[in-house]
Amino acid sequence: MTEPIQRQATASEESLIRIFTIPEAPDSTLSIIEQNLSQNLAGFLRNSIVALEKPLWQIERDFQAHQIPEMPEFVSDYAEQLMQKLVAHSVHTASPSFIGHMTSALPYFVLPLSKMMVGLNQNLVKIETSKAFTPMERQVLGMMHHLVYGEADGFYKKWMHSANHSLGAFCSGGTVANITALWIARNRLLKADGEFRGIAREGLFRAMQHYNYQGLAILVSERGHYSLGKAADILGIGRDALIAIKTDANNKIDVTELANTMAELTARNIRVMAVVGVAGTTETGNVDPLHQLADLAEQYQCHFHVDAAWGGATLFSERYRHLLAGIERADSVTIDAHKQMYVPMGAGMVVFKHPSDAHAIAHHAEYILRKGSKDLGSQTLEGSRPGMAMLVHACLQIIGSAGYQILIDRSLEKARYFAKLIMDNSDFELITEPELCILTYRYVPASVQKAMAKANPAQLQRFNELLNGMTKFIQKRQREEGKSFVSRTRLTPAKYQRQETIVFRVVLANPLTTEQILHDVLLEQDHIAQLDKEFYPKLLQLAKKLAA
């Protein structure tokens, strides 16, 4: 660990040229970081992320300067600052007791591979900047297509590397994947026809005039992801035209309500553009009845999209893939590799049942993306894109479908184990059972549960209000303590006459989360509940009053 790169009193050309080559002597802090990342990742994260209690406004103080610093800085000095100001206050998403969100641990090998990917700096927008990476990405999309649709070998031989076709699009995440799918749906519906040159050229207003519709609609359950609202907005259809269909007691779309709404919209000459099924809702992890949605989409001749951004990886499991039955009938399917496939963020995908569907959004330009070229950029929303597909490729090859099956099965079984733990504990209430590996629950002392069973609707309402306050308190305090983390969300369970119910939400995706950790989480929450001086005493009082 010797001399860092020389800082010049003025930024000299010579020293700037030098930052594009590896320095002879390593930067002290930087090389320690690099060593840790490759040799002691878990310890590095555990030991570097330390300043848990610091509130956000205090952290913001470290990021106040609005002027770009004029003078160059030592790499080591900068890295030192970074550790203190940024890394120390980061969120330990890889911790086995961080079970509140979809972001979890990563396999060790993606770190050096990511570094190589950054070093190669390939741009997937066109072949000229991504030879080898383009066919590799097409292969990844082909594999994911096969996972969903399972077409015969000949299908992939014919289409996977075909210049004017695509089996899917690789993008930054589920949001762009969903937008891409609905963009295709819109453009295919409002395609060129006689004099009309198609919506892509003439715009929505003229498309509606030509086709004589009063409007368009996209239908999804009320548990649909907010990215669909963004899609409806930027596609010019409007957020109000994204119609939320109510869900049943299991957080699955109410198919009767969906069918009625489709009939009603059609009668009003509002064209249903797409039906979106959710395969793994973000809040509760439930899957819509996809076959029934496919039937309705067929009946109304509209696009059927499945948002499996989070749940799609379940297809790797022979034991559980039946939960997503019907997904193979979708025109398009979104799957995020950065959720249950353990790839770092920035890895979303949408696959298309029909290899020519992406024609609807194809764009060609002379200097780049020439017709007949294999440039991926002609059929993607994004322009310049990194070679993230390489990390998906790596995980698919290194973990394999058998490996993923084990990981998925373990996650789902861990969720079932935790659900049982909650049900067996008389001071907790399971709110939604895990269909995949998300579940929701809350802390409800046994005496309160007993009183609630006999309460009238008004009393029940009061109990729920107090419980909501306590749930928030516990979740917040638990996060601040920093030992473990669950998220919280708001549901409207049928069991409580659809009253707003705040719940803990747990996503069990980290392979390193043990049963012991789950036991400890309940113990900790029980302990924190006793510290609540506001809602907890009132709850006990109310329960006592009703028992008397």
Ligand SMILES: *Cc1c(COP(=O)(O)O)cnc(C)c1O
């Ligand atoms: C996460 C998620 C998205 C959005 O994906 P991003 O990668 O965050 O853009 C969309 N739909 C569902 C169901 C999701 O879980």
